[in-house]
Structure formats: C-alpha cells, structure tokens
Amino acid sequence: MWKKEDGKPQGMPEISTSPAGTPSTPSPSSTPIRETTKEVPVSSKAAACISQGIKIKGEVTGSEDLFVDGQVDGKLNLTNGSLTIGPNGYVKADVTAREVIVRGRVDGKVSGRDKVQLWSTGQVTGEVQTDRLAIEDGATLRGKVEAGKHPGKTGEASTAASASPSAGKSSGAISVNTGTAAD
Secondary structure, eight states: OOOHHHHSOTTOOOOOOSOTTSOOOOOTTHHHHHHHHHHSOOOTTOOEEEOTTOEEEEEEEESSOEEEOSEEEEEEEESSOEEEEOTTOEEEEEEEEEEEEESSEEESOEEEEEEEEEOTTOEEESOEEEEEEEEOTTOEEEEEEEESOOGGGSHHHHHHHHHOTTGGGGOOEEEEOSSOOOO
C-alpha cells in the first residue's frame, strides 16, 4: 500500500477538488491546471482586440472597450465602451461609442457620446458628432463636424432656444468641408 503523501510531488500544496466528506484521490492532470489558473489574474477591464491582419465584414456590437488595428467594414456600436482605432487600423463603417480615439483611418460617420480624439496619425473622412473634439497637429479630417453640447437634447432646452433669438447663434456646430484640421 502507498500513503497519500507519497503520491504528491514535494513542495506542491494539496488541493481537494471533491466535496467535504468524500474520499479523494489526487489527479496529476487536474492539479497543475488548477495551479496555473489560480496564478493568472484575469482582468474584466481588458480591452478586446482586432489585431493587424484580421478583417471583419459586418456588424460589431458590445459594451466593453475595443482596440482595432485590423480592418472592419460595416458597423461598429459600443454602447458604453471606448473604441480605439490603432495606427494600422482601417474602419470603413459607421462608428458609435462612448469615446472614440482615432490613430488610424476611418471612413464613415463617427459618433462619440463623450469625446472623439484624432491623433496626429489619424484620418477621418465623413461625419463626426460628439460633445468634445480633440485634434492633434497632423491629423486629417474631411467632412462635417458637430461638436459641443446640443441644446436640442432636452425638451426644455429646445423650447428655450427657439424662444430666444440669440440662443441659435451659439449652437456649437462647426462645419469643415475639406482640408487638414489642426489645433
């Protein structure tokens, strides 16, 4: 007969995978797997990634952060997430997210609920709608831009805007037809 201590490797803690009161026999194949999964932390805040060399045609939806360094044709909709188009990323789609950071190229409508950032390597061709817009030197923006808080979002604000003759003059809308946009 062998003893329980003889069956386990030295220095390895004993892990019981069976319910209390049930006799257990150590399983060499399950013990190392359990050890490695305990040591590897999994972050719930890690962004999903569409890496370079990956091409997606269709609709991508979600509520987490997404990093696109590949190619996406279709529609991108991240309800509460942040979308980052990497320097090698090409998105030919309508984009909707809480925050949009463009380091690559976007052809289509870009809607950033909170903010849209164009880095120096970023190129956008199409419509941009956001509350806050940041454009670095060297970024290219061709199309229509609507930036700033819009008074028409609530019923009371739109009524006040139509009643006041000076309220319509400071709408916060900017129109860019063509060219390079910079700070």
